[in-house]
Amino acid sequence: MSTPGHVPPSQKTPQGHPSGVQRHKGGPEGTPLLEVTALAVGNLVKGIGFEVGKGERVGLIGESGSGKSLTALSIMGLLPDGLRATGLVKLNGRPLLGASERNLSRLRGNEMAMVFQEPMTALNPAMRVGRQVAEPMLVHRTQPDRRAARQAAVALLDAVHLPDPEQTAKAYPHQLSGGQRQRVVLAIALANNPALLICDEPTTALDVTVQAQILDLILAGVSERETALLFITHDLAVVATVCDRVLVMLDGEIVEAGSTHDVLTAPKHEYTQRLLKASDLEAS
Ligand SMILES: Nc1ncnc2c1ncn2[C@@H]1O[C@H](COP(=O)(O)OP(=O)(O)OP(=O)(O)O)[C@@H](O)[C@H]1O
Numbered sequence: 001m002s003t004p005g006h007v008p009p010s011q012k013t014p015q016g017h018p019s020g021v022q023r024h025k026g027g028p029e030g031t032p033l034l035e036v037t038a039l040a041v042g043n044l045v046k047g048i049g050f051e052v053g054k055g056e057r058v059g060l061i062g063e064s065g066s067g068k069s070l071t072a073l074s075i076m077g078l079l080p081d082g083l084r085a086t087g088l089v090k091l092n093g094r095p096l097l098g099a100s101e102r103n104l105s106r107l108r109g110n111e112m113a114m115v116f117q118e119p120m121t122a123l124n125p126a127m128r129v130g131r132q133v134a135e136p137m138l139v140h141r142t143q144p145d146r147r148a149a150r151q152a153a154v155a156l157l158d159a160v161h162l163p164d165p166e167q168t169a170k171a172y173p174h175q176l177s178g179g180q181r182q183r184v185v186l187a188i189a190l191a192n193n194p195a196l197l198i199c200d201e202p203t204t205a206l207d208v209t210v211q212a213q214i215l216d217l218i219l220a221g222v223s224e225r226e227t228a229l230l231f232i233t234h235d236l237a238v239v240a241t242v243c244d245r246v247l248v249m250l251d252g253e254i255v256e257a258g259s260t261h262d263v264l265t266a267p268k269h270e271y272t273q274r275l276l277k278a279s280d281l282e283a284s
């Protein structure tokens, strides 16, 4: 067991061996990792509440426009200009909403990370991918120097099964396929062993044959680190394989929440029932 004692990010110990994956440092024992209370974004997200435990995998499903992405962006402190979140969001007991940009940027890419649908939005087209993977480790000082960060970056590119990671590290994003880019994004997100990973439809933009591979990598990456996962998807089959618990959003509200098994086998809300009927899951 790693010691889950409260460790401020600034005191995170450097990761020793580049390939030695460490578990994130948890918060105080007994506190949920993520606590969301009365979270509202204008009238687009209407005062929702939920928790994500340490290492827990929670699915967030619901129809297009129901507020899933805004929920994720609120947690990350990345809402677009003109939108503001109110309510309470705590990570490891520390409030995120209203935190200064400076404090948030200490957490982003470190204690919490996010993978978006479209990998190009997360990558810098003008920077070699190895450097982009090394960057969060340098910024958050989780590797002692450039050389160590570079080595760790190559190890991470290897861990997400990119071919010839040494060579791939020198490539620019446009030289990679969509699936390879999303592997790079995942490597960046996992670089500092985050306590929380939020994925917003991480495979939707990819070729079907690649989707399952990326999903497997996400799962392997979070299990290895005991990273908690908030996973936004339209795909109930994915929820069934990935998530312990599921939240169902409709029109800015969470209308149903429960264990994946309960929600997918005995949905209570009429909307969830419809969602399930429209999927292939019901047949199985
Ligand atoms: N920058 C913005 N300004 C105003 N309204 C916005 C903005 N971004 C999103 N919205 C609106 O907020 C609502 C929720 O959007 P959100 O992106 O969270 O939906 P979603 O559940 O992620 O949908 P999808 O499944 O299509 O990704 C939508 O009605 C959307 O039009």
Ligand SMILES: [Mg+2]
Pocket (backbone or CB within 6 Å): 068, 069, 070, 200
């Ligand atoms: Mg969305």
